[in-house]
Amino acid sequence: ILKNAISYLNVAVLCVFYGRLSHALRIGVFRSILNRPLAELEREPVGRFLNVLTTETWRATDAINSLFTIVTSTSTIVVFLTLLFLLSWQLSAVALACTALIPPLVHLINMRVKRMSRVALAANEALAQQTWSSLNALRTIHICGRSAAEVLRFQKSSDLVRRRFLRMALISAGTAPVTEVLVSAAIAVIAVLVSNTGVGLATLVGFLAILLRLQPRILALVSAQANLLSHHGSVVAVGEALAASRAPSTPDGGAPFTALRDGIQVRDLTLLYPGTSRPVLSDVSLTVKRGTMVAIVGSSGSGKSTLLDVLLGFQRPTRGEVLVDATPLSKIDLKSWRSRISVVDQDPYVFD
Missing domain, CATH: 3.40.50.300 (P-loop containing nucleotide triphosphate hydrolases)
Structure with missing residues (x-):
């Protein structure tokens, strides 16, 4: 009962935290938009602002969740690696050598995910712009009988978003199975290599047990890294919106205006x-x-x-x-x- 209560409390605290964070991001982005010079705002598509406010702030919050997972998984991995080296530094060296292929392969996948996140962001902005334009032109669309044509345009924009995010999700999902296969192969190789050595049975069993416990943490780490990079475009978009220049409401030495005399x-x-x-x-x-x-x-x-x-x-x-x-x-x-x-x-x- 205590375990379930603590688990529920943890989930509740995280839900409250992520809700407040996304709320703060939306308020910050909205305030930043209103404080920017009007001349700058008119040069940018409205769909970009709408997309950042309604979609990218949520995805940026999800990126924070992935970042927390990376921190906790990394801490756990460090503890397990320390235990492995304390049991047998020779076996630990063999394990590291067998898993040396994992980081470069995962890095290649993650770089593709990062590039796709920017492409997906552009597709989302285009869809938001299309939505905004159509909803603001409903009267004109009905007067001109353009409903079918507008539905077709919206369908194309929506399908482009679907294909972009599907491709990014498929690439991102490849990190976990690739890592699991390589880690499992490394465990098998280690078991074969140490069978002919003088390592004690108790040490070998303990080492393999910790290594098996380490495997899901590694999978969680690489999955969180892929998820974080899939939100790269969203984080950049929100960051740019928050860091946008402010309109000079009161210039240095500006005098208040009360009435026109001449x-x-x-x-x-x-x-x-x-x-x-x-x-x-x-x-x-x-x-x-x-x-x-x-x-x-x-x-x-x-x-x-x-x-x-x-x-x-x-x-x-x-x-x-x-x-x-x-x-x-x-x-x-x-x-x-x-x-x-x-x-x-x-x-x-x-x-x-």
């Missing part, structure tokens, strides 16, 4: 998006006096929304500046500035 002036403003040579805005200048109404008219793609992004502080101009009551916008606290602005966007969003 007006807003845009001077020789030019903006180029990263990686492009053609400016979205080129030498734009305008003055908006307090209490006046200004309409900015232009064709689609002429830079109207980009100019609004600059005025809101979401984009920083490549050249030129925005002055608010003769104070550069870069010197004003952005949170207080935005809190005094009312915006009706071209794509209104209703929160649930």
Whole structure:
């Protein structure tokens, strides 16, 4: 009864720990996304964020579980190896020589698993992006009669995820049988080699008994290593999301904005998006006096929304500046500035 109670308590504690860890990862990733500059977020697919939040945080938690298994299995293996050397260092040397092929073979398998984890991550992100796009376009899909075509697109993306993870699982599952066969062969070789030596029967039986107890720990270790590497892509994705740059909400020396007294002036403003040579805005200048109404008219793609992004502080101009009551916008606290602005966007969003 005591053994089962302790075992249940151990499982319960681990469940609570992993639940809290995955919760903390989701909160951390979500906070990091909201704190990033809007200009950076708009350059990345939404599916990447959705996949990290809903899927990769759980897989990163599973990676921690595999890491714990590696630590406990390694500790047990060290204890068993110490006992083997205390019984007979000669037999221990023979055992190590017979199992010398295991690490390089397992390493080759694990490297393939690690590469496949990155491929599987990309497939998961593509599926999340496809899901997000389709669910946000349900009205358009029904109006245009595109349901069958969208189901086919989703089916292809989902099947790609299935094939990627199946291949990774099959490769990862190969570590345990390969290791078990090699360890069993090593035990058989050791038994044959020592049959003609002067090792005492009691020593031989004890040595083989410990070696047999060591076998499942080795299998657990290599399986945990394979599982850990299969989650490599997830851990990297979560780590990158947590380490992403933060938006400068309050620049050094930023002054709080309370009210507009004179007006807003845009001077020789030019903006180029990263990686492009053609400016979205080129030498734009305008003055908006307090209490006046200004309409900015232009064709689609002429830079109207980009100019609004600059005025809101979401984009920083490549050249030129925005002055608010003769104070550069870069010197004003952005949170207080935005809190005094009312915006009706071209794509209104209703929160649930």
